[in-house]
Amino acid sequence: DGGITQSPKYLFRKEGQNVTLSCEQNLNHDAMYWYRQDPGQGLRLIYYSQIVNDFQKGDIAEGYSVSREKKESFPLTVTSAQKNPTAFYLCASSFGGGDWGQYFGPGTRLTVT
Amino acid sequence: AQTVTQSQPEMSVQEAETVTLSCTYDTSESDYYLFWYKQPPSRQMILVIRQEAYKQQNATENRFSVNFQKAAKSFSLKISDSQLGDAAMYFCAYRSATNYGGSQGNLIFGKGTKLSVKP
Numbered sequence: 001d002g003g004i005t006q007s008p009k010y011l012f013r014k015e016g017q018n019v020t021l022s023c024e025q026n027l028n029h030d031a032m033y034w035y036r037q038d039p040g041q042g043l044r045l046i047y048y049s050q051i052v053n054d055f056q057k058g059d060i061a062e063g064y065s066v067s068r069e070k071k072e073s074f075p076l077t078v079t080s081a082q083k084n085p086t087a088f089y090l091c092a093s094s095f096g097g098g099d100w101g102q103y104f105g106p107g108t109r110l111t112v113t
Numbered sequence: 114a115q116t117v118t119q120s121q122p123e124m125s126v127q128e129a130e131t132v133t134l135s136c137t138y139d140t141s142e143s144d145y146y147l148f149w150y151k152q153p154p155s156r157q158m159i160l161v162i163r164q165e166a167y168k169q170q171n172a173t174e175n176r177f178s179v180n181f182q183k184a185a186k187s188f189s190l191k192i193s194d195s196q197l198g199d200a201a202m203y204f205c206a207y208r209s210a211t212n213y214g215g216s217q218g219n220l221i222f223g224k225g226t227k228l229s230v231k232p
Binding site for chain 1: 156
């Protein structure tokens with residue numbers, strides 16, 4: 001089955017530690033995206049990548065980093081510089097420019113204490 | 114910059130009835146796309162319906178339809194014959210059709226409307 005997978009579903013870390021969230025897609029989509037969702041908020045874009053080995057900052061990139069070494073994979077690292085890392089993180093992908101919308105993974109809930 | 118506003122934080126509908134969720138947006142562009150996404154308790158975002166701004170005909174997907182008013186910058190979602198499984202957060206999203214530095218595919222989301230369905 002084609003789709004987007006994110007792992008793990010729940011992740012717990014101690015403050016000061018970096019943590020990497022996984023996102024894999026087998027839809028052969030060109031573009032991939034990372035969003036953050038907080039209670040009562042819509043989705044906010046962290047990073048996006050339209051092709052392999054290239055990515056751009058979104059609206060809230062500070063404290064995050066990404067890589068795009070393979071078309072299928074777009075991991076997100078939440079660094080210790082991110083002041084409020086506890087949130088729900090959603091990965092998405094789209095074919096080409098996204099005329100037909102983005103397709104989302106199931107998300108990862110990150111809790112940092 | 115474009116913005117998307119959903120003025121109804123919560124809505125409620127009786128099962129089998131019809132409900133309309135509101136969405137307005139602000140843009141100076143003439144070519145763009147609009148989307149409605151559903152986020153059930155599982156929290157996975159599901160694409161419900163899509164509208165192209167240059168098409169006057171309102172999009173329809175089974176029980177879901179939109180009322181797209183381009184001049185008013187309004188994009189409401191109508192759910193007919195509501196079912197218990199329709200209970201979810203619904204997000205309206207905007208996407209420019211113009212490529213600004215590679216950001217063409219990026220979606221701008223409203224804050225969502227929580228829909229409850231009463232049996």
